[in-house]
Amino acid sequence: MMNCKQATRLMSEEMDHDLAAGERLALRLHTLLCSGCARYREQMAFLRQASRQQVPDDDTPQSLR
Amino acid sequence: MRSSTEPAASPSSTAQHGLPPQAADIAAELSGFRREMLRFATLQLRDQASAEDAVQEAMLAALQGADRFGERARLKTWVFSILKNKIVDIIRRRVREPTYEDPLGEIDDADFDPLFQSNGHWQRDTRPSDWGDPERSFENRSFWAVFDACMNRLPPGTARVFMMREMLGLETDEICAELSMSSNNCWVVLHRARMGLRLCLDQRWFAGTGGLAA
Numbered sequence: 001m002m003n004c005k006q007a008t009r010l011m012s013e014e015m016d017h018d019l020a021a022g023e024r025l026a027l028r029l030h031t032l033l034c035s036g037c038a039r040y041r042e043q044m045a046f047l048r049q050a051s052r053q054q055v056p057d058d059d060t061p062q063s064l065r
Numbered sequence: 066m067r068s069s070t071e072p073a074a075s076p077s078s079t080a081q082h083g084l085p086p087q088a089a090d091i092a093a094e095l096s097g098f099r100r101e102m103l104r105f106a107t108l109q110l111r112d113q114a115s116a117e118d119a120v121q122e123a124m125l126a127a128l129q130g131a132d133r134f135g136e137r138a139r140l141k142t143w144v145f146s147i148l149k150n151k152i153v154d155i156i157r158r159r160v161r162e163p164t165y166e167d168p169l170g171e172i173d174d175a176d177f178d179p180l181f182q183s184n185g186h187w188q189r190d191t192r193p194s195d196w197g198d199p200e201r202s203f204e205n206r207s208f209w210a211v212f213d214a215c216m217n218r219l220p221p222g223t224a225r226v227f228m229m230r231e232m233l234g235l236e237t238d239e240i241c242a243e244l245s246m247s248s249n250n251c252w253v254v255l256h257r258a259r260m261g262l263r264l265c266l267d268q269r270w271f272a273g274t275g276g277l278a279a
Contacts, residue, residue: 003185005177011108012256016237017248043263046199050212051231053203054105055145057075 002030007037011044091131091140095124098141102148107153109218109228119155123148146148149233157243168222169250172257180264193263195269208270215265219258226251227258 003011007030010023019027031038099120106116130253159165178189187193202208216224229240242250 004182004187005185009256012259015250016252018149036101036187040195044259049233054232
């Protein structure tokens with residue numbers, strides 16, 4: 001059974017490359033059962049979103065102008 | 066602010082540089098993006114002088130192609146894409162310098178051990194807590210100050226890999242090639258960067274009232 005430490009590593013890796021089917025399944029199961037890791041995953045997505053805000057596009061928020 | 070960094074705006078100077086006639090208008094538009102470009106470049110290069118150079122070069126390149134742009138939003142997107150390439154060029158040069166920081170040795174996985182119990186599960190008080198509606202923070206200037214501070218707290222090589230991936234939008238294969246790292250080492254560094262950045266934002270922004278009051 002995957003632990004949280006291993007899950008955090010995979011939650012990062014899934015943002016950089018496709019995980020193996022077994023890894024995907026184990027991670028999915030883990031995040032269903034572990035609210036901490038489910039939040040971690042959302043927070044990883046937020047980090048990416050925040051980083052992409054650094055490069056202005058047509059939707060740049062006023063606060064960055 | 067150095068006067069030499071101001072874009073060419075007078076008709077005589079645009080003629081000198083062989084710039085298109087509408088360059089003066091474009092220069093005025095570009096100077097409005099300068100502060101933002103400088104922040105973006107400084108965050109990634111951690112060096113004011115290199116950042117100034119990259120921004121100036123990007124603005125000049127944008128001016129030289131000014132006749133192709135009639136619309137402010139597209140001009141901004143375009144000048145930032147030029148700036149991204151300038152930043153990658155500078156990083157590429159730095160990798161070959163002896164002072165280059167090897168990202169892999171900067172953070173030890175053991176640094177994050179206190180977050181976990183011996184069985185690898187979160188400690189009771191380090192289990193990620195609810196960040197509420199974090200996107201609301203984007204509208205808050207203070208959030209971006211904390212974000213920059215957290216980015217600057219990451220070791221330089223680690224931050225570089227993270228920013229190449231998430232701000233410059235490069236694929237890990239490209240980053241690995243530029244930095245002569247294996248894919249696996251790239252993923253390891255990115256994982257540590259995300260772990261560190263998340264922890265810093267959690268402690269310095271979301272755990273306080275800042276995030277909720279945004």
